[in-house]
Amino acid sequence: MADFDIKEIASLKVRLQIVEKLVLVDWILIILSMYYDWGGWIATLIVAQFILYIYKGKLRKQLKQKEYLAKVVEERTIELRIQRDQVLNESKKLSDALDALAKAQDELVRKEKLATVGQLTKGLVDRILNPINYINNFAGLSAGMIKDLKSNITNERETMSKENYDDTIEILDMINSNLQKINEHGCNTVRIVKAMEELLKDRHGDVTSTDIGNLCKVNVDVINKLFKEDIEKNKIEIELLCPEEPAMAEINIEQMNKVMLSLLKNSVYALLKKLQKQEFSPLITIQVEKRLNGTVFLSIRDNGIGIEDSIKARIFEPFFTTKPTAEAAGVGLYLCREVILNHQGSIIVKSEKDNFTEFMITIPIYQKNNDNG
Template sequence: MTSASALERLLRPVAPLLPGISIADVADRLLTPEHKAFLSLPIVDGSGRPVGLVSRSALQDIFMQRFGRDLRGRHPVEEVMNPAPLTVSLDTSLEEAAKQITAQLQYPITEDFILVDARGHYRGLGTVLDLLKAMEARIAQRNLVLRKALVELKESQTQLVQSEKMASLGQMVAGVAHELNTPLGYVQNNLQLLRELSAPLFDLAAAQATLADCLNDPQCDEARLAQALQTAEQARQDAAPELLAEDLAQLFDDTFYGLGQIAELVVGLKDFARLDRAISEEVDLNECIRSALLIARNNIKDKAETLLQLGELPRIPCAPSQINQVLLNLLNNAAQAIEGFGRIHIKTWAEAEAVFISLQDSGRGMPPAVLARIFDPFFTTKPVGQGTGLGLSISYKIIQDHGGQIRVASEPGRGTRFLIRLPRPQALPLQRSA
């Protein structure tokens, strides 16, 4: 499969719009079933060259305002068009396209990207999630080849395998792309919820617009006015804006946080040997635990009851995004280790020189042979294709680089307990790994 054909598979043919069309017409087009999966619509000139994108977000900013459709709906679309959208040539390789888009992407993601042919003519739209999935599939395919090479080396000489593992960390760390599945999963869920929650608001806006027209129409009789009032009131009850505000705020916060985690994973985990450091912050580890639990909620809720015993902790300097990554990995592993429905007990406390996090599950536990290797790079007990074996290895290195320790105790049938110790104040400054 050539790079061009890989990019063409991401292409979604979307009929473009011409300049001069009204904002209301574009909004109506985005609400049609064939366009509901897109975040934006393309605008092309008479020669078929893209001149901009109109995002669903920009339109919502207008139509969520009172009388927004009436006041600005007939204005030309150029008022809300992004004249410099992300544009990728179909001749570009999948890897270069991903690099180009992630380098220019802004968060939260509110637009798709435009695909053009060699002459710069519009061919269709691509979505960022489709691109990430394609890259993940490409990485998974390469990981299978590399894993097979490592197995062959292990059969010939164990020591050589260990050396090869350490030498190939920089290449193999791309396999941690599966870590993107967690934030991507709940971002997608949040977007679906946002779509469902926002639909009644559009109905409310339309009903209120109809009522406004009737109020401004001297010929509007009492029956028509009563009907408009009843429709607007019903739409308001269906939308329940007084209850919706808090839900939307939480969904936006969760989604922004997830997109931030994706960005940091893409930039910070592609090179395991160096692990770029975020700026050290004074952090309450209890806040990190709550954030990680929120992200892992979908994976845990059907598997375990979470018991929190969070003591009062001093704020300590650390890279919170990396600590969150460790906690998220431990929570997901705990959920996967539980058969049926179990319990995850999280406890924190502080001593004179350090703060501690204990995470204990009621899962199946590990035998000594597995326990001795769980922090080894690429070691995993999961089936091929379901894990890279890097999660705990990365977690171990993150805690080590913070000057802390991570220990584990486990027994088959009695669960597993991880204990994290982080010094206060930081005994070792955060440094780049050599």
């Protein structure tokens, strides 16, 4: 009901009460006039009573009309509110349906891309890998033959001129150096092809309810063993913050172990690179939280070299890397993202050049309608 309707109705009720009191007073005066024989006052009071009755009837009529209109307005307002709530509810359902459709479309596009990459890559892996293995093997055999040839020439040194001997040794050294480069680049090519092969693997598997905190502890132990010398030499601190109660989530343990190890290796690499340029206290912080929205949050943060803003949007692309080819093929973060997406989760990165990098992962506690389970 509108404020002005309430005020008008209240005003009419007050006026009606006043008129009713005046009617009562007038009746009293009429009775007193008749009792005490006031003469001319009786007619005046009766006329006043007649006027008050007419005015009282008019006020009552206005009050009923106002109350009726107010009731109609209130009922219509309630009806409109119900309709509005229904529209909002339907709008929310439609919005949720559109969001679900958009997610399904994104997932479909992602799977189609993977299928396309798989089709293109599957036929190339063996075709590239076999000849590269031949190149590497023959480069190694040739390097051995160069060593033997060098030994034979050294044995025949007395029969050769000094100039001829020096030229021959120099040529052999150059050939040996070239063979080493061939072998090095061949190994890099094999690494890339193996990475392509890794992309083809099915990352859908059985899920098990697992404590994410314990998973982190296991991977921290693995990292401490893998980089024991570097961690002890540079006093790298790894801080693990886990809740007191287990942070359980349905995951594929093997795949999530690969994600953890990949991210922790990147953190160690970033710290070691920064230590080459400056002295600081290297720190990796791993944080696990169980959230009320039915998810588990995992953060891996280091205070290493950070990521430049210009390449931040590309770090999850396959075969993109800032590391030398001999050190990485550029599929680690891409595979991490694929594993997290397969777990219906999300992974985002925050970073400042020369300050820090933080990977934040969110995965649902339960896997619903997923090929994983």
